[in-house]
Amino acid sequence: MRPRLQRLVDRGDAWIVDRPGRVVLAFLLVTAVFGVGLANVSTETGTESFSEDLPEQRALDAVTDRFEDPFDPDPQTTQLIQSGENVVSKPGLVRMAEAQYRLAERPDLRVVSTRSAASTVATRLDPAATTLEAQRDVLRRAPPDAVRQAVRETAAENPAFVRLLSRDFNRRSATASATVAVVEHDVPGDPAEQGETGELTRIQRTSQRVVATVGGDIRVFGAGIINDEFSTVIGDSLLVVIPAAVVLLVGFLLLAYRDLVDLLLGMVALGTTIVWTLGFMGLVGIPFSQILIAVPPLLLAVGIDFGIHAINRFREEKTTGADRETAMRRTTDQLLVAFFLVTATSVVGFAANLVSGLPPIREFGVVASVGIVFAFLVFGVFLPALKMYTDDLRERYPGVPTFSQAPLASAESTVGGVLRVGVVVGRRAPLAVVAVALVTAAGAGVYATGVDTTFTQEQFLPPEETPAYLASLPEPFRPSEYTITRDINFLEDSFEASEGDQVVVYVEGPMTRDGALESMARAGDDPPSTFVRDGRRAEEESIVTLVRFHAARDPAFAALVERNDADRNGIPDENLDRVYDALFASPVGDAAETYLTDDRRSARVLYTVQGDAVDAEITADARAVADKYRYRATATGEIVVFQAIADLIFESAILSLALALVGTGVFLVVAFAALEGRPSLGLVNLLPIVLTVTFVAATMRLVGYSLNAFTATVLAMTIGLGIDYSVHVVHRFVDELDAGSDPVTAATATVVGTGGALAGSMLTTVFGIGVLVLAVFPAIGQFGVLAATSVVYSFFSSMLVLPAALLLWSRFVGRETTAAGQVTTES
Missing domain, CATH: 1.20.1640.10 (Multidrug efflux transporter AcrB transmembrane domain)
Structure with missing residues (x-):
């Protein structure tokens, strides 16, 4: 040395x-x-800390902030997952309405609003039933046949109602194996911040105990429980x-x-x-x-x-x-x-x-x-x-x-x-x-x-079932019982809104300009191979599909669309502000909020993708479709971000x-x-x-x-x-x-x-x-x-x-x- x-x-x-x-x-x-x-x-x-600097994640955050979706992990909300019975039968709807009522009656749970299939059916039966207690009582008094008919009629007119039900929902028999209700809380501060998640966790753990008193299989799910x-x-x-x-x-x-x-x-x-x-x-x-x-x-x-x-x-x-x-x-x-x-x-x-x-x-x-x-x-x-x-x-x-x-x-x-x-x-x-x-x-x-490269949420989740060698350990070494993996898998398997088989295109631009909807529709023409097709177009959910859906059921709205449809393809080209006003004031107004913001400057389009397609190919195709938009468009969603x-x-x-x-x-x-x-x-x-x-x-x-x-x-x-x-x-x-x-x-x-x-x-x-x-x-x-x-x-x-x-x-x-x-x- x-x-x-x-x-x-x-x-x-x-x-x-x-x-x-x-x-x-x-x-x-x-x-x-x-x-x-x-x-x-x-x-x-x-997984949030891995994606916080990505433009795809920023776009997904904007979608989460600006559009309502019962399956988005909004930190201000709690989801009630009901299963184990026909959830749109009279007993099933009464049970959910009772759960909503009991949660709202607890001041410490800070409930601001609730949304569920039960509430929607109750107001269909009696439009004057504007409180949770009144909606519960309406469902209790209504005959089973009346409830069944209200479910059929609501499903025919309200896509937002259908989105709250599992994909096995049958309109004719009015049956479904699962549903999701959304409870919004007034949590002080930003629950996404580390310091506030403790309050949200307390609210959702308390909600679990309250819901358990109702009976049936209703589970509580949300950001507080996930973080916990x-x-x-x-x-x-x-x-x-x-x-x-x-x-x-x-x-x-x-x-x-x-x-x-x-x-x-x-x-x-x-x-x-x-x-x-x-x-x-x-x-x-x-x-x-x-x-x-x-x-x-x-x-x-x-x-x-x-x-x-x-x-x-x-x-x-x-x-x-x-x-x-x-x-x-x-x-x-x-x-x-x-x-x-x-x-x-x-x-x-x-x-x-x-x-x-x-x-x-x-x-x-x-x-x-x-x-x-x-x-x-x-x-x-x-x-x-x-x-x-x-x-x-x-x-x-x-x-x-x-x-x-x-x-x-x-x-x-x-x-x-x-x-x-x-x-x-x-x-x-x-x-x-x-x-x-x-x-x-x-x-x-x-x-x-x-060697493959992957990033999935499952890599961070606790196991759905604790391995036997861990479950057999004595206290305090035995792991806790985990529910989030079970519930996430259930949501993805049971509901059409699962992010697992969809990508999102977040559009930013003046959606009231002439031709804005035409441009959105053309982006889905001749879709790439990883996208599910509906004829010659991509299978999608957007403000365009909602306009067509409502026009097929409301003659007055159909006439409004026809007057402003220059090429007669069912998509309005002019006076889009008037079209949007009529759409938001209609029974499908709640659904419209999931695709277009109130200021009409941001839109969300959901594309269904092939379940067996490779994520890298799906992501490349989603970006290619986003490039076809007239305005600034960003491909995002769980698949793209991951x-x-x-x-x-x-x-x-x-x-x-x-x-x-x-x-x-x-x-x-x-x-x-x-x-x-x-x-x-x-x-x-x-x-x-x-x-x-x-x-x-x-x-x-x-x-x-x-x-x-x-x-x-x-x-x-x-x-x-x-x-x-x-x-x-x-x-x-x-x-x-x-x-x-x-x-x-x-x-x-x-x-x-x-x-x-x-x-x-x-x-x-x-x-x-x-x-x-x-x-x-x-x-x-x-x-x-x-x-x-x-x-x-x-x-x-x-x-x-x-x-x-x-x-x-x-x-x-x-x-x-x-x-x-x-x-x-x-x-």
Whole structure:
């Protein structure tokens, strides 16, 4: 190492070895500061944070704000989902009317208005029934035949009524299996804001209890319940994942440390790292989202890796006969540099996610990067100082038992013999080993190009049914009962208004100008293949279709349309203001509000799409149709928004991976040039990482995983996790060369000594991250599987391929040791 850098390391060694008590005290004070931030950590749930910057989402928000739709998740409303009977029979309608009445009678529920099929039928029976109590009483008194006839007549005249009923509604028999009612609340502030969702959740949870007193199958659904369950799933996942990780890691640490005091020191260091990281989030205002569930197990795994290296290397030095102070100086002298290289390259890998166009992935990059830096400080400085401090106490108070202080592996041990395989094979045919690895990686990379990219709401939802292994857990670890996935699936399966098979075109322009409706109608001519056809036109719902619907049933309105229809195609061309006035004043006026705003400057058009079509093709076709509009038109809807996010996920994954590889390579070249005068070792370091990335990507396709909001970070994260193994191997190899060993002896000492610690850290990391498969929603489980897989690949590539690459480097590039033990310059 260069003298100036060595002096900096020596200064750190001196603080750790000579003043351990002061170092420990300083870290405890900093922990107290971050503990304050820990109390301020908030949560953020759902998919909204992924789409907030997209133009498609802004258009969808405008549609949600300006048009009424019973299936839009308006934060001011509660939906009542009724099923389990003929919901338009007299008993079914009475039940719904009673539920509406009881909710409105509760002042704490802040009910402003309600809308339902029951209310519509009641006013059909008696137009004077304007209150919920009167509507309920009208339905109670009406004969069943009269109710049935009112349902038929209302369905024939009012499309908005039909939209409240399930798609199996039969006009002739007046039957339907489900209906939705909408209850609007006056919630203070903006319920979409984090601070107001608690009030909306209280209202909707209370509404559940009120509705349950009515009888029948009426469920409460809304943004408050969605937010509550999204938040609960984070807590439930952490409540399962963290204890499982701790139990597994304690078990592995017992095997690795084989000493109770060292185990406790490692656990204290792990806890300190977690407190610092979560406290940092609270202090800077980063909310805890679903994707950040991966961070605590990640830090636990990386921290344990650092801890095992620190304790194991200290024990190795002790076996040489060195006293405690000398052994710790040698340990920190080497590991501070190795930990710095690992930390810096890990930060490059995680920070590469900052180029993502999706805010939650950027936040993941920030939190993971900061957490790794904290792990470096805690395990590189705090843990060694704490070890020195406690060992001093053990000497003063010899009653504390000391168990095994032996390192994990030695050249004579079985583990050491297994770890030497890479050196044995690499010594005989190093070029063949590297060539086979590169050819295999190239094939894996080609195969990996078939990985899909997806983004769906289901990836964030709790399960519709809790897995049996989670449901069997005792309290408080058993997950809560979730309803939103069941209700969302029910709405999508049962109602025509499901966003799952529709796209939206949001039109902005003066809709009263002559020809505005003609332009809207022409956009649906000769639709693309992913759109459902109605003859030569796309199947759609819009103000145009409502004009035609009402004209077919109202002769006066039909005459108005005909007088202003120049080409006699049933679409008015002139005097559109008068046409709209008549339409909004008619029985279908409520339906008109779902397609045209009151100021007549914005319109919404719904197109039905093929249920089996690919989302990417649907999105491209929707944008092409929007381009045909006369005014500014934006294709949006759940399919379009989620596809836009999926496109960003793919772009972010590729860009962050490229930046991580390039950034890591540049840093390692510069670092090894500055530290050792051997820049070419930086490139050798990259070999296991390149192999690991390609194998992980190929594994994704092999097991059927897609690039999604969670797994998109894995490829760049593979560099952050995997570089640990190659850096430790290369740095130890250089140390052995500098100590006078020949390349083969240096490689053997590296894979036996450092390899033993790497094997232990690999196992703890795999199981520490692998416990994410226990998370309540499966996307995080996929993340855990892939992260654990990347660690396995990194370990084996560092143990089996990297020794051969280092021997090649020594033969053709590196410094060779002379017989006298002196080192020549790099050739």
